[in-house]
Amino acid sequence: MAIVEQERSPGRLASGLLRWFRGSGTGQVLGLISPAALWLLIFFLIPLLMVLLVSFGERGDAGQVVYSWTLKNYVRFFGKVGERYLYIRIFARSLGIALINTLLCLMMGYPLAYFIARQPTRRRNALLLLVMIPFWTNFLVRTYAWMVILRDTGVINNLFLTLGLIAQPLPLLYNQGAVILGLFYGYLPFMILPLYASIEKLDFSLVEAAQDLGANALRTFLRVVLPLTTPGIVAGSIIVFIPSIGAYVTPDLMGGAKVTMVGNLLQQQFLKVRDWPFGSAAGFILMLTVLAATLIYFRSGGETL
Amino acid sequence: METIAVEVRDVIKRFGNVIAVDRVSLRIRDGEFFSLLGPSGCGKTTTLRMIAGFEQPTEGEVFIANRPVAGVPAFERNTNMVFQNYALFPHMTVAQNVAFGLQMKRVPRAEIKQRVTGALEMARLPGMEDRRPSQLSGGQQQRVALARALVNRPAVLLLDEPLGALDLKLRKEMQLELKDLQDRVGITFIYVTHDQEEALTMSDRIAVMHEGIVLQIGTPTQIYERPNCRFVADFIGETNFLEGQVIAQENGRVTVLIGPDLKIQVPVDAEGKADTQITVAIRPEKIRLLNEPPPPPANCLAGIIQEVVYIGTDTHFQVSVAEGIKIRVRQQNRISTPDQRAYSGDRGDQVYVAWAPESTLLLRE
Numbered sequence: 001m002a003i004v005e006q007e008r009s010p011g012r013l014a015s016g017l018l019r020w021f022r023g024s025g026t027g028q029v030l031g032l033i034s035p036a037a038l039w040l041l042i043f044f045l046i047p048l049l050m051v052l053l054v055s056f057g058e059r060g061d062a063g064q065v066v067y068s069w070t071l072k073n074y075v076r077f078f079g080k081v082g083e084r085y086l087y088i089r090i091f092a093r094s095l096g097i098a099l100i101n102t103l104l105c106l107m108m109g110y111p112l113a114y115f116i117a118r119q120p121t122r123r124r125n126a127l128l129l130l131v132m133i134p135f136w137t138n139f140l141v142r143t144y145a146w147m148v149i150l151r152d153t154g155v156i157n158n159l160f161l162t163l164g165l166i167a168q169p170l171p172l173l174y175n176q177g178a179v180i181l182g183l184f185y186g187y188l189p190f191m192i193l194p195l196y197a198s199i200e201k202l203d204f205s206l207v208e209a210a211q212d213l214g215a216n217a218l219r220t221f222l223r224v225v226l227p228l229t230t231p232g233i234v235a236g237s238i239i240v241f242i243p244s245i246g247a248y249v250t251p252d253l254m255g256g257a258k259v260t261m262v263g264n265l266l267q268q269q270f271l272k273v274r275d276w277p278f279g280s281a282a283g284f285i286l287m288l289t290v291l292a293a294t295l296i297y298f299r300s301g302g303e304t305l
Numbered sequence: 306m307e308t309i310a311v312e313v314r315d316v317i318k319r320f321g322n323v324i325a326v327d328r329v330s331l332r333i334r335d336g337e338f339f340s341l342l343g344p345s346g347c348g349k350t351t352t353l354r355m356i357a358g359f360e361q362p363t364e365g366e367v368f369i370a371n372r373p374v375a376g377v378p379a380f381e382r383n384t385n386m387v388f389q390n391y392a393l394f395p396h397m398t399v400a401q402n403v404a405f406g407l408q409m410k411r412v413p414r415a416e417i418k419q420r421v422t423g424a425l426e427m428a429r430l431p432g433m434e435d436r437r438p439s440q441l442s443g444g445q446q447q448r449v450a451l452a453r454a455l456v457n458r459p460a461v462l463l464l465d466e467p468l469g470a471l472d473l474k475l476r477k478e479m480q481l482e483l484k485d486l487q488d489r490v491g492i493t494f495i496y497v498t499h500d501q502e503e504a505l506t507m508s509d510r511i512a513v514m515h516e517g518i519v520l521q522i523g524t525p526t527q528i529y530e531r532p533n534c535r536f537v538a539d540f541i542g543e544t545n546f547l548e549g550q551v552i553a554q555e556n557g558r559v560t561v562l563i564g565p566d567l568k569i570q571v572p573v574d575a576e577g578k579a580d581t582q583i584t585v586a587i588r589p590e591k592i593r594l595l596n597e598p599p600p601p602p603a604n605c606l607a608g609i610i611q612e613v614v615y616i617g618t619d620t621h622f623q624v625s626v627a628e629g630i631k632i633r634v635r636q637q638n639r640i641s642t643p644d645q646r647a648y649s650g651d652r653g654d655q656v657y658v659a660w661a662p663e664s665t666l667l668l669r670e
Contacts, residue, residue, distance in 0.1 A: 214457070215380055
């Protein structure tokens with residue numbers, strides 16, 4: 001009876017819900033976050049714990065997981081394969097590529113974001129749209145497009161060969177440079193947008209105030225603009241760094257067999273070698289590293305965040 | 306001989322097709338409190354920004370301490386600015402804000418500390434060194450902005466509507482404080498405002514601007530008592546405008562016919578031409594309301610009170626003297642008895658409005 005009545009009067013239902021939300025402080029907070037919290041619990045936290053459990057197991061003969069509670073996988077990751085510390089090298093390479101990419105995006109993205117933020121509002125929106133236009137096409141398609149441009153019989157090499165500038169095709173694809181180029185291309189917009197958001201918020205009379213007080217362009221930037229846009233730098237760097245270090249598609253397609261990153265290692269372990277325990281251990285080490293790096297970076301960003 | 310702190314010579318500033326400043330010339334004396342007064346969009350802020358170095362004149366020249374400053378960037382000019390919204394650095398403490406300019410000039414650390422302390426004392430901000438701008442009230446932020454500018458001992462301090470964001474009472478306090486401060490430091494102040502009362506209160510001289518043009522430059526008294534055109538008379542204070550025709554001239558006075566059978570006497574400096582159409586202005590507070598016509602030579606018109614508004618200090622009357630001619634009169638309420646105003650007339654009463662010919666201004670159009 002009561003339910004029927006509530007259905008007839010949505011206003012009453014809404015006010016009832018409001019009353020419930022307004023209840024005690026904790027109840028309200030729990031009520032508001034519960035859908036997202038539930039989602040994260042089921043699809044993130046529990047799988048994560050499963051990965052952790054698997055990482056302490058062993059690969060059975062048929063590729064199944066044998067829970068033997070061993071640290072073997074972790075020891076293997078940090079140990080030698082033959083003569084070389086293979087996994088540590090892959091890991092270090094991923095870290096290096098991700099750092100270089102983040103730095104590149106920051107150095108190229110900052111002036112661009114600054115330029116866009118200083119334009120009149122109308123042109124600003126048009127320029128932001130241009131920044132986001134690549135997202136209209138699938139990332140995979142765009143990566144293949146890069147391959148068409150860079151490969152031995154690709155656009156650039158063909159052009160140079162025809163013009164007689166080179167005798168042999170330049171090795172543009174399937175190396176570390178190509179991977180960095182692909183990542184840079186893919187993640188630059190993710191750097192520009194948070195940077196733009198924080199530069200746009202900057203009160204430009206502060207820039208004038210600094211100049212008025214005798215600061216030249218460089219000192220104005222270092223003492224006023226940079227500190228006040230740090231939140232954007234931190235946010236943009238994290239958003240670029242995290243997916244870069246775990247990148248899979250770009251190194252797979254543009255790095256060939258030569259540039260293996262952690263993402264490719266994980267794919268091999270899970271899908272080709274079917275060594276889930278070792279893959280899980282590698283995945284966990286990656287996650288902890290990213291977590292540590294992010295925390296340190298957040299700290300260095302200071303109270304502005 | 307008086308020295309000129311800032312000279313603006315025939316300066317024109319165009320933004321695209323818009324002329325923001327149209328052939329402005331100013332000579333601002335050393336140690337002077339000089340105001341640029343005008344409605345928004347009159348070019349006063351643009352003029353100030355050209356002196357600061359944030360804008361370059363399209364034509365003309367700016368001189369600071371007799372040196373042309375064309376091409377000298379803002380950070381190399383010996384001027385400092387107090388911005389409309391203060392523009393305090395939010396990521397720095399009060400002391401760091403004030404020290405910024407000295408650090409840029411590479412003043413030794415010990416001297417910076419001493420001068421910052423001195424500047425904060427002067428701005429009456431003791432014990433605020435470690436606060437952030439966001440932890441200060443509007444008035445305190447205002448003082449930090451002043452201290453941050455004055456600590457550099459600039460040749461000229463530029464102030465862009467610095468009191469605009471404060472409430473009325475605080476604004477009045479700060480007006481007197483600013484004037485006092487300027488007396489003490491002896492620095493030339495160039496002050497931009499749209500508030501005529503503020504300009505009158507603080508300035509040694511005022512330039513009234515409108516649509517990019519300087520209409521009149523003068524002391525507050527000159528600007529108020531002898532406005533040289535209708536805009537200035539209208540913008541500063543309240544004014545009655547009467548239009549009429551010159552019908553006679555004698556002894557430095559002209560007789561002006563402002564309506565059928567309504568004649569008034571107006572003093573003229575130069576030759577007033579007969580039969581010319583002119584506008585005269587009379588301030589409402591110069592006019593008295595009388596029951597009997599006064600003896601000549603006072604100007605006097607008979608009329609009927611149409612409106613009486615009591616506003617505490619004064620009472621405002623509106624008197625109709627002829628079809629379409631209304632005169633506003635302001636009388637101070639000197640006697641503190643309820644119901645007893647200086648003139649206890651009421652709506653509909655027959656009265657005489659009277660004023661001295663000397664209080665009548667002849668305006669050029």
